[in-house]
Amino acid sequence: MIEEMNVVKVGMADLNICISGSIRTTGLGSCVGVTLYDPLTKIGGLAHVMLPSSEIAREGSMNLAKYADTAIPELVARLTEAGASLSRMHAKMAGGAQMFAFSSQHESMRIGPRNIESCREMLQKLNIPLYAEDTGGNYGRTIEMFCSDGRLNIRSVQKGTKDI
Amino acid sequence: MALFDNLGEFKLDVLREIGNIGAGHAATALSRLLDRPVDMDIPKVKLLPFEEIAEEVGGAEQVVIAIYFRVEGDAPSHLFFMFELEPARRLLSELLQVKDLDEDNFSEMDISALSEIGNILAGSYLSSLADFTQLAMSPTVPQLAIDMAGAVLNYGLIQYGEMGDCALFIDTKFLQDVRDIQGTFFLIPDPDSFAKIFAALGVPIE
Numbered sequence: 068m069i070e071e072m073n074v075v076k077v078g079m080a081d082l083n084i085c086i087s088g089s090i091r092t093t094g095l096g097s098c099v100g101v102t103l104y105d106p107l108t109k110i111g112g113l114a115h116v117m118l119p120s121s122e123i124a125r126e127g128s129m130n131l132a133k134y135a136d137t138a139i140p141e142l143v144a145r146l147t148e149a150g151a152s153l154s155r156m157h158a159k160m161a162g163g164a165q166m167f168a169f170s171s172q173h174e175s176m177r178i179g180p181r182n183i184e185s186c187r188e189m190l191q192k193l194n195i196p197l198y199a200e201d202t203g204g205n206y207g208r209t210i211e212m213f214c215s216d217g218r219l220n221i222r223s224v225q226k227g228t229k230d231i
Numbered sequence: 232m233a234l235f236d237n238l239g240e241f242k243l244d245v246l247r248e249i250g251n252i253g254a255g256h257a258a259t260a261l262s263r264l265l266d267r268p269v270d271m272d273i274p275k276v277k278l279l280p281f282e283e284i285a286e287e288v289g290g291a292e293q294v295v296i297a298i299y300f301r302v303e304g305d306a307p308s309h310l311f312f313m314f315e316l317e318p319a320r321r322l323l324s325e326l327l328q329v330k331d332l333d334e335d336n337f338s339e340m341d342i343s344a345l346s347e348i349g350n351i352l353a354g355s356y357l358s359s360l361a362d363f364t365q366l367a368m369s370p371t372v373p374q375l376a377i378d379m380a381g382a383v384l385n386y387g388l389i390q391y392g393e394m395g396d397c398a399l400f401i402d403t404k405f406l407q408d409v410r411d412i413q414g415t416f417f418l419i420p421d422p423d424s425f426a427k428i429f430a431a432l433g434v435p436i437e
Contacts, residue, residue: 093292096381117281118393167374223378
């Protein structure tokens, strides 16, 4: 059963949805991977969020998937378009690590915790319950969500593998 | 990204030379440590989408030993010094003259030795750059992580995230062919640091 499964890959500052198989993103450091899942239609989506807020954007054409406050609404829109319902969706998230314990005062170095915070706020604003999370720490993660049951598999070098 | 739209071949050459000088001195330092010749590749200067940067060291999930320095001073930057696990083990056994290194784990002593090697190499990389550019550049204490390359490099890309989906970096591989000790330096200057580097070297900014 596993060999025929198709895997949707999501890059850094990217998002996508999947209607069968699984969806995954690799090498989450201070980035946060947010998954949304509708258990009835079994449609899920994943956003690889890099920065907490689009207010700091200095770019011309904005990449919505990059910022927590734009990526989650965009992901909801894509899922709804595919037939999922916002009222049934629940969320899981992982990542937001602090890769290096850093002494400098530079605020942008605390990006992991700020990403987590911002994602939580955004989910709350949209009334999407956060079922589970594996965030923080000082290690990288690769995550994969399975559309069949909404399970989120998390792999890391230091802490092994687990499902949430 | 507007900042890098008009980065002509000449400027890329300047950045390549920066990688050359820095890594050249670092390779010399490593060669002294090991008492063996150490070669290096021609530095690569690339403007790459975030997703592809980790490909330079074997993909986002490749487990690496990364020694990270935040460079402070006139031209703030991120400096990463990366090994895959096997080459790191070979480097340690060569340097510490240990024959039976633990197969799976790095001891506290190993980690400390690797950090120190990183420190020496980063020191020579940066001091040669500082001499060349007359800019003040000093590294923080080394931070070592054994983790996925993507997650580690992520750290150096945050400032670029605010302005686009690409980052400019200078990457130099060095190797010691006899025993196959290979590592990579990544210098990722903050976006605002390029203007200072170019100004310091008298490169006109149009």
